[in-house]
Amino acid sequence: MPPIIGVTSCRQLPDYTESVRRAGGEPVVLDLTKDQPAAAIAAIKGLVLTGGTDVDPARYGESWRVPATPTEPERDEFEMALVHAAAGAGMPILGICRGMQVLNVALGGTLVQDIATELPGSLEHTVPTPHQALAHEVWITRGSLLWTLMQEKLAEGDSCRVNSRHHQAVKQAACAFEVTATAPDGVVEAIECGTSGFCLGVQWHPENYWRTGEFRSLFEGFIEACANRTR
Numbered sequence: 001m002p003p004i005i006g007v008t009s010c011r012q013l014p015d016y017t018e019s020v021r022r023a024g025g026e027p028v029v030l031d032l033t034k035d036q037p038a039a040a041i042a043a044i045k046g047l048v049l050t051g052g053t054d055v056d057p058a059r060y061g062e063s064w065r066v067p068a069t070p071t072e073p074e075r076d077e078f079e080m081a082l083v084h085a086a087a088g089a090g091m092p093i094l095g096i097c098r099g100m101q102v103l104n105v106a107l108g109g110t111l112v113q114d115i116a117t118e119l120p121g122s123l124e125h126t127v128p129t130p131h132q133a134l135a136h137e138v139w140i141t142r143g144s145l146l147w148t149l150m151q152e153k154l155a156e157g158d159s160c161r162v163n164s165r166h167h168q169a170v171k172q173a174a175c176a177f178e179v180t181a182t183a184p185d186g187v188v189e190a191i192e193c194g195t196s197g198f199c200l201g202v203q204w205h206p207e208n209y210w211r212t213g214e215f216r217s218l219f220e221g222f223i224e225a226c227a228n229r230t231r
């Protein structure tokens with residue numbers, strides 16, 4: 001029986017559900033209009049937090065310091081409750097793009113509200129099309145969970161190229177997290193809980209490669225952790 005994996009509803013959902021399926025999981029969509037967070041977590045073996053709009057800065061105690069972007073307060077509320085329930089249960093979590101930002105904010109971290117404004121001179125992190133276009137390098141911390149999962153893909157210097165469709169980023173990582181990948185301009189590209197289980201956030205979009213499999217090892221490692229979970 002493939003492990004049941006909760007995937008938060010979003011606009012680009014098929015890429016996420018197909019990535020889960022190809023890695024050996026059975027995706028179920030978690031929908032804020034239908035699901036209650038604690039009950040949803042009780043029914044799954046792992047949680048995928050998907051991409052989408054910016055987290056309301058009030059969630060990390062700030063007001064907008066740049067022109068406000070559209071937010072989805074109910075989605076923030078729902079997904080942060082999912083993170084709290086999943087983290088409390090020691091459940092494997094994979095956060096992607098907004099999902100990594102939600103993960104960080106839910107556990108007490110903060111965000112760069114707009115990379116171009118707050119980090120002048122940074123690389124271009126908003127390369128919208130095609131979705132698989134490789135935008136910049138990431139440097140991955142040797143020995144981290146991410147590094148272990150991506151070893152076969154990494155070039156000398158523990159780097160690889162990734163796609164990039166984000167204008168926000170992790171600023172202060174929550175104390176549960178270590179930063180385990182950065183772009184050459186210092187923008188945070190991955191966070192993970194070093195000590196226990198599988199709790200990983202990546203800022204790029206590995207789900208866009210489900211047809212060709214460039215980042216399938218991330219999903220496979222995640223699904224394996226979910227399948228091996230005993231409680």
Ligand code: MN
Pocket residue numbers: 125136163164165166183187189203204
């Ligand atoms: Mn990027």
